[in-house]
Amino acid sequence: MSYVTEQLLENLREARVRKGFSQRELSARSGVPQSHISKIESGGVDIRVSSLITLARALDLELFVVPKKSVLAVKSIIRSAQGNSDVAKQMSPAYQLDDDDT
Structure with missing residues (x-):
C-alpha cells in the first residue's frame, strides 16, 4: 500500500474517531x-471514489x-485556520490529490 493511500485511510479513521463515531455508527450515517468500513480502515480493500465521497x-x-x-498554500491556510479555531479542524480535507498522484 502506498504512503498516500495509508495517509488517506488514517485521515478517515481519525476523522471518525474525532467525531466520536464507531464504525457501526458511521455505517448507519453513510450507508456503507x-x-x-473496517476493511477500508485496515487497508484490506481498495477504497472506491464513491465510498470515499460517501464516508x-x-x-x-x-x-x-x-x-x-x-x-503548500492550501496546507498553510488549513494550519492557520486550525490555529485560530477548533471548528476549523472540521475543514481539513481527508486527502488532497496532487498531479503526481494520478
Whole structure:
C-alpha cells in the first residue's frame, strides 16, 4: 500500500474517531456496511471514489483536487485556520490529490 493511500485511510479513521463515531455508527450515517468500513480502515480493500465521497460527507469532510503548485498554500491556510479555531479542524480535507498522484 502506498504512503498516500495509508495517509488517506488514517485521515478517515481519525476523522471518525474525532467525531466520536464507531464504525457501526458511521455505517448507519453513510450507508456503507460496517464490515466494509473496517476493511477500508485496515487497508484490506481498495477504497472506491464513491465510498470515499460517501464516508467523507458523513464525517463532514470535503474532498477536493488541488493543483500541485497550490498544495503548500492550501496546507498553510488549513494550519492557520486550525490555529485560530477548533471548528476549523472540521475543514481539513481527508486527502488532497496532487498531479503526481494520478
